[in-house]
Every structure is written in structure tokens, then in C-alpha cells.
Amino acid sequence: MLKKRVAMQDVAAETRLFNHRAVFAMAFVTLMFGVIIFNMYHLQVTSYQVYQTRSEGNRIKVVPLAPNRGLITDRNGILLADNRPVFSLELVPEQIDDMTTTLAELAELIEITEEQQNTFLKEVRQQRRFNSIAIKEQLNDEEVAIISVNLHRFPGVTVEARLSRHYPFGNLFTHALGYIGRINTTELARLEESDQLANYAATRDIGKIGLERYYEAELHGTMGYQEVEVNNRGRLIRVLRSVPAHSGKNIRLNLDVGLQLTAQQVLLEKRGAIVAMDPRDGAVLAFYSNPSYDPNLFVHGISSTNYNALLNSPDRPLINRVTQGIYPPASTIKPHLALLGLETNTITPSTRIWDPGFFQLPGVEHRYRDWKRWGHGWVDVYTAIVESCDTFFYDMGVKLGIDRISDYMQSMGFGEKSGIDILEESNTNMPSRGWKRARHNQPWYHGDTVAVSIGQGYWTVTPLQLLVSTAVLLNDGMQPTPHIAKDLTNDLGTDTINTSLRQSTPVVNPRNWQVIRDAMLQTVNTQKGTAFNAFRGANYTSAGKTGTAQVVSIAQDAKYDANALDERLRDNAMYIGYAPADSPTIVIAVTVENTGGGGSTAAPIARQMLDYYFSAGVNSNE
Numbered sequence: 001m002l003k004k005r006v007a008m009q010d011v012a013a014e015t016r017l018f019n020h021r022a023v024f025a026m027a028f029v030t031l032m033f034g035v036i037i038f039n040m041y042h043l044q045v046t047s048y049q050v051y052q053t054r055s056e057g058n059r060i061k062v063v064p065l066a067p068n069r070g071l072i073t074d075r076n077g078i079l080l081a082d083n084r085p086v087f088s089l090e091l092v093p094e095q096i097d098d099m100t101t102t103l104a105e106l107a108e109l110i111e112i113t114e115e116q117q118n119t120f121l122k123e124v125r126q127q128r129r130f131n132s133i134a135i136k137e138q139l140n141d142e143e144v145a146i147i148s149v150n151l152h153r154f155p156g157v158t159v160e161a162r163l164s165r166h167y168p169f170g171n172l173f174t175h176a177l178g179y180i181g182r183i184n185t186t187e188l189a190r191l192e193e194s195d196q197l198a199n200y201a202a203t204r205d206i207g208k209i210g211l212e213r214y215y216e217a218e219l220h221g222t223m224g225y226q227e228v229e230v231n232n233r234g235r236l237i238r239v240l241r242s243v244p245a246h247s248g249k250n251i252r253l254n255l256d257v258g259l260q261l262t263a264q265q266v267l268l269e270k271r272g273a274i275v276a277m278d279p280r281d282g283a284v285l286a287f288y289s290n291p292s293y294d295p296n297l298f299v300h301g302i303s304s305t306n307y308n309a310l311l312n313s314p315d316r317p318l319i320n321r322v323t324q325g326i327y328p329p330a331s332t333i334k335p336h337l338a339l340l341g342l343e344t345n346t347i348t349p350s351t352r353i354w355d356p357g358f359f360q361l362p363g364v365e366h367r368y369r370d371w372k373r374w375g376h377g378w379v380d381v382y383t384a385i386v387e388s389c390d391t392f393f394y395d396m397g398v399k400l401g402i403d404r405i406s407d408y409m410q411s412m413g414f415g416e417k418s419g420i421d422i423l424e425e426s427n428t429n430m431p432s433r434g435w436k437r438a439r440h441n442q443p444w445y446h447g448d449t450v451a452v453s454i455g456q457g458y459w460t461v462t463p464l465q466l467l468v469s470t471a472v473l474l475n476d477g478m479q480p481t482p483h484i485a486k487d488l489t490n491d492l493g494t495d496t497i498n499t500s501l502r503q504s505t506p507v508v509n510p511r512n513w514q515v516i517r518d519a520m521l522q523t524v525n526t527q528k529g530t531a532f533n534a535f536r537g538a539n540y541t542s543a544g545k546t547g548t549a550q551v552v553s554i555a556q557d558a559k560y561d562a563n564a565l566d567e568r569l570r571d572n573a574m575y576i577g578y579a580p581a582d583s584p585t586i587v588i589a590v591t592v593e594n595t596g597g598g599g600s601t602a603a604p605i606a607r608q609m610l611d612y613y614f615s616a617g618v619n620s621n622e
Contacts (some may be wrong), residue, residue: 044165060240061228064202067221068163070248074176074257075486075618081172081212083163086300087144088137093124095156102154103135109150110143112136115304126185132158134204137300144560164597165205167300171292175320176484177251178210178422179295199223203243208298211251211484214421218488221248249488249495254283262612263288266605272573272592273321273463276609278435279471279578279587282480282499284420286588286609289321301530314568323425323464324416325592329455330547331388331598332466333409335473337453337518338381340408341396342512349515352380359394361446368394368450371548371606385519386529388546390454397453402444405452406432410503413468413479414461420482421497428465431458456550470576473520476513477505480580482488520545521581531575535604544577544606546598570594575602579610 059248072081089106096102103117112135115335120135139147139159147159165180167173183206187571190207191197200206202223207213224245229237263274267290276286297306310318319325341347357375358367370376370390384392397405410416415430429435431452433444451457464482472479478501487496507513520543523529530546548574573592578584588609590602612618 006505037101053160059527063226063228065224065226065243065245066162066202067223067245068247069165069180069221070219070488070490072219073252074255074260075248075253076256077252078190078257079168080253080255081167081177084166085161086137087139088134088159088160088162089139089143089147090132090134091120092132092156092158092161096154099124102157103518106135106154108145110136110139116281119301123182126588132160134160135165136389167295167299167577169257170294170296172257172264173255174208174210174292174295175289175322176255176287176422177213177295178213178214179208179298180205181208181298182301205299209424210422211253214423215251215485215488219248219251222246249490251488254278254486255287255483255484256285256616256618258616259286259609259612259618260288262286262609264290264292266608267592270592270595271315271321272595273325274588274590274605274609275322275463275467276586276588276613277467277471277480277482279480279584280475282482282501283486284469284482284484285586285613287322287484289319289325291315291317293317293438301494318356320422320424321463321591323420323422323462325462325591326426326428326460327462327572327574328457328458328549329414329461329466330549330572330574331390331455332545332547332574332589333414333455333461333469334385334388334589335460335545336409336412336469337393337397337405338519339473339512339516340400340405342515343408343508344400346399346548347396349381352378353392355379355389355391357391359391359450361398361450364447366447370572381515382519382522385516385545386522386526388530393453394450397449398446400449400453402433402449402452405449406430408505409469410473413465413504414459416465418464418468418482420464420618421484425464426462427464428460429458432538463589463591466574466576466591467587470578470587470589472505473513473516474587475501475579476510477503477507488622494512510537516602517543517581520577524577524581530599531577531603534599534607538607538611540579540610541581542577542579542610543581544575544603546603547574547576548572548599549574549599551594557599568594571596573598573601575606577603577606577610579614585619586610 068138069083071079073079091102093099106112111484116136120133123133126554144159151157167177167179183200187206188197190598191200199220199222203220207219208215212219222245224243226239227241228239259276267274267288271290273289275284275285277284293310342349344460355370355377357370357373357376371388375391376387376389378390379389383389410430415428417425417427435445436442436458438450448457452459468479468482480501481499483497483499485497487494524531524533524535524542524544531544537541551569552570571594573595575590575598576588578587588606592601592605595601
């Protein structure tokens with residue numbers, strides 16, 4: 001058996017190996033320390049400003065402050081649009097892990113409809129996830145209490161108190177004031193395009209229609225902000241700096257609450273519009289479209305049920321009939337046409353024609369009937385206006401021709417927007433040869449001119465256009481720009497809205513204008529006048545012109561029978577007037593749908609409006 005060899009240690013080799021390992025370890029440690037020192041230098045010296053700013057960002061938060069929306073009052077300071085505190089249930093999407101579960105649990109605590117949840121989820125997709133979004137507004141006290149004691153269960157859920165728009169008079173001023181509502185994607189894009197988006201960082205609503213939209217920039221105000229210190233959980237520790245928001249401007253209107261209430265009361269259930277203005281400066285005193293609706297429904301988001309009810313109503317309450325209602329002007333434009341006849345010497349104040357109760361074009365068998373089937377006999381311009389003789393205007397209109405009629409009436413404001421300070425204004429039609437060729441690819445016929453000569457056919461107007469054109473008659477061709485707002489006020493002072501009159505219609509002979517005004521005065525104050533009965537016994541002098549606009553044509557040999565027609569196919573009643581007759585301070589236009597004659601329906605309504613105006617001492621130049 002072999003003997004086991006004894007291994008001898010190589011001390012020198014082991015020493016060398018140890019030394020090599022020690023040197024490598026020292027070098028590695030030194031290198032690592034160098035990396036650490038370099039990184040510390042980079043963080044604390046080279047990049048100090050960057051990380052210091054980021055650190056402050058984690059500690060300091062900028063909170064935008066919404067400005068209070070400006071108030072709106074009538075001419076006497078009565079509040080028409082104010083701001084009231086409301087509580088809303090709000091969620092921040094990025095702070096909620098399971099949105100579906102959170103919504104379900106909240107719905108168990110308080111009533112949150114499926115429609116409200118769907119609307120909220122739609123807005124979540126449209127808004128940035130760090131924005132707070134309301135799921136239910138106008139919480140009552142019980143709902144606030146229930147949510148408050150359960151907030152610890154719902155990270156990202158808060159109860160917020162905000163000022164919300166409120167319209168104390170409900171549907172009385174809707175079509176003038178308009179309303180505000182939640183900012184949508186289109187409006188966001190418009191704000192961004194106009195560099196106004198930053199000013200809406202704390203604002204959720206914007207003017208949708210009416211004055212609320214037209215004066216949005218003035219009513220909204222300027223956003224403020226707070227720099228606050230927060231902890232690592234985002235909880236507020238203290239306010240470091242505060243820049244207050246500046247409230248929007250308050251707007252005082254020319255509208256009078258009493259006159260507006262009168263308009264609502266006299267129209268009752270009738271569909272129509274009443275608008276009144278001071279012809280001297282364009283100040284709108286009354287602006288009412290019936291039926292109306294409550295704008296408060298839209299402020300917090302109208303339900304689909306309520307909106308569909310408004311949208312599908314046959315009475316079309318969403319239409320602003322003052323500026324969007326399109327009607328044939330009927331006989332209300334006879335003074336305007338008579339003035340054109342006088343100014344062009346087509347007629348004179350002494351020109352007379354025989355009216356047998358109809359008019360015929362040369363070589364044509366068709367008879368264009370006068371409203372008075374047996375005729376008016378001998379008729380001059382005064383009789384034609386006072387008794388509203390159609391035959392006189394048939395004859396004069398054909399002699400004038402459509403070219404002169406169209407050009408002249410456009411100068412008086414027909415076929416053009418008035419420039420009033422709301423954006424919802426329809427385009428109407430002052431027909432011409434070119435228009436008919438472009439629209440219908442047909443030539444213009446004399447029969448078309450006959451219809452236009454009594455305000456029928458292709459000619460359409462809004463009640464506001466009728467009002468403005470009547471003011472032109474009173475001002476010797478000077479046209480006012482109607483404006484509902486009177487002045488705007490903030491801490492810096494008051495800006496009064498003044499609109500100057502412009503010469504829109506040339507004056508050939510001032511006496512011709514007086515002839516027309518004298519005829520309109522006789523229409524109200526002589527027994528044969530179509531508005532005489534309506535204004536009998538008034539303690540002020542007024543002048544005006546009635547109109548009855550056909551909605552459907554009646555056969556030549558047929559007699560108009562309102563009872564035989566569907567209610568919505570009956571004639572519209574129209575009236576234009578002003579007072580006092582010698583120095584007018586108010587001009588009024590009344591349109592009532594499907595109620596028959598202007599003298600029997602529209603003129604009495606105008607009488608009640610003027611009665612209130614003079615009895616209450618309404619004065620637009622206060």
C-alpha cells in the first residue's frame with residue numbers, strides 16, 4: 001500500500017493572489033465611490049435648479065379660482081340673472097381605481113340616475129383625467145350629509161360648493177337673456193383658438209345663447225389663483241400666495257320687467273312675439289317670444305325627457321320668434337311701399353284710382369282680390385293706408401317694379417340682420433329678380449310683384465325687422481341699431497352702450513315722409529281706420545298699421561273661412577305702431593300666429609302694451 005503524499009504550501013503564490021484580489025477590490029470600491037460622488041455632484045450641483053423646481057412642484061400646487069359671473073338686471077335694477085350657491089358631487093377620474101364600482105356604491109347612497117351616470121362617463125372621456133367632474137349637481141341637505149359622512153370610503157370623491165346661475169323670472173326673459181351651460185368640446189376648441197382657454201381653467205359653464213353668449217367675455221370675468229403647500233397626499237397645508245379672481249361686469253338692460261310681464265299676460269296661450277324699442281336710440285324696451293321655457297332647466301344639464309319635450313313641441317318654444325320667426329309682413333309694409341311710390345313720383349298725395357274690389361294685369365283674366373270684396377271706390381294714398389286697400393298697392397307695385405321695390409326695402413332694413421346684441425337672428429328674404437333666378441331658376445313675373453305689393457309672396461320678415469323699418473319711417477331715413485343692453489359696470493366704472501343712427505334710406509322730399517306718418521295717424525284715429533277700435537279712448541296719441549298675413553292661399557272664388565281651416569293654417573295677425581304720434585318715444589311690433597286680423601287681435605295687444613308704457617312712466621332715456 002502506497003504512502004499518501006503530503007502537499008506543500010506555496011506561500012508566495014498565495015500572497016500574490018491575495019494582493020491581486022485586494023487591489024481589484026479596492027479599485028472597484030474606489031470606482032463605485034467615484035460614481036456615487038459624481039452622481040451626487042450632478043444631482044446637487046449641476047442639476048440643482050431642475051430638481052429643486054420639481055421638488056417645489058410636488059410641494060406647491062397652483063389652484064385656479066373661478067370669477068363670479070356678472071349679474072344682469074332690468075333698467076330699474078331688478079335682478080334677472082344672479083348667482084346662487086349649490087352643492088355638487090364631483091369625482092377626479094385619475095384618483096379612482098375602479099370607476100364602475102365607485103359609481104355603483106355612490107348610487108346606493110343617493111339617487112344617481114342612469115342618465116346622469118352616462119352623461120358623467122361621456123364627459124370623463126372628453127375631459128382631462130385630473131379635472132374634477134360633477135356627476136350630480138344641486139344636492140339637497142340630506143344628500144350632502146350622507147355623502148359627507150362616507151367620503152372616507154371614496155378617494156377622489158368630493159362635495160363642492162359653487163355659485164350657479166339662476167334666472168328668478170323663469171321663462172319671462174329666456175329668449176333675450178339666453179342661458180349658460182356646460183362647456184362642450186366645440187366651445188373648448190373655440191376658447192383655445194382665441195387664447196381664452198387659460199381663463200376658463202376653473203370655469204365649467206359658458207353662455208350658450210342670447211345675451212349670456214353675446215356678452216360672454218364681459219360677464220365671465222378674469223380667473224384668479226392660489227399657490228398652496230400640500231403634503232405627499234395632496235392635502236392642503238397652507239396658502240402661500242393668492243391672486244383674487246375679478247368678477248365679470250354687471251349688465252343693466254333697457255328691458256323693463258313690467259312691460260315684459262304685460263307682454264306675457266296679453267299673449268297668454270297665443271303663439272307670437274312682441275318687441276318694443278325707443279326709435280331715438282334703438283334701446284329695446286320689451287322682447288318677448290311666446291311660448292317660452294324655463295332656462296334654469298339648462299343650467300345644470302337638461303334631462304333628455306325635458307329636452308325632447310321642448311324640441312318636439314308643435315308650438316316650437318325653442319324658437320325666438322322676435323328674431324327667428326319668419327313671416328310674410330302683409331299690410332304692415334304698405335306705408336313703406338307708399339313712401340317709395342311718393343319718392344319716385346309714381347304716385348302723388350292726390351293720386352286716385354278706382355277700386356272695384358279686385359285688380360287685373362293687362363291681358364290677364366286672373367283677378368287679384370281686395371280684402372273688401374265690393375271695393376273701396378275712389379282711393380288715394382291716405383285712404384289706401386287708413387283702410388288698407390289692396391287694389392291701390394297692386395296697381396302701384398306693378399308700376400314701381402320689383403327692382404325698385406327690392407332695392408328700396410333693403411335700404412330700410414328688410415332682408416338684412418338688424419345687428420341686435422344677440423346672435424340668434426334669422427336670414428329673411430327681400431325678393432328680387434336675381435334671387436328668384438338663383439333660387440328657383442325662373443324669371444320674375446308681374447304676378448310675383450302683385451303679391452309682394454301687399455307683403456305676401458316671397459317677401460319674409462322677422463318682427464324685429466318690422467320694428468327697425470318702422471323706426472326708419474319715423475327718423476326720416478335714419479336707422480337705429482337695436483340693443484338690449486344699456487350699460488356694463490365693474491369696479492373700474494360704467495360703459496354705456498350707445499349706438500348711433502345711420503342714414504340708410506335717402507330722403508328725396510321730407511313732405512313725403514310726413515304724408516306717410518299722417519296716414520298712419522289716421523289709421524288709428526279715424527273711424528274708418530283699421531286700428532281705430534283698438535285705440536278708441538286712449539289718453540295718448542299713437543299711429544300705426546295693421547296687417548293680416550295669409551298662411552295658405554285661398555282659391556280665387558272661395559271665401560276665407562277660419563273655422564274650416566286647421567288652426568295652424570289660419571291667418572297671422574300683425575301690427576306696427578308708435579307713440580306719442582308727434583314725438584315718438586316707443587315703437588312696437590306685434591305678431592300673433594293663426595289668430596286672424598291684425599286690427600282685431602294684434603292692435604289690441606299693442607294698445608295694452610302702450611297703456612302700460614305710459615301709465616308706468618317707462619322712459620328709455622332715464
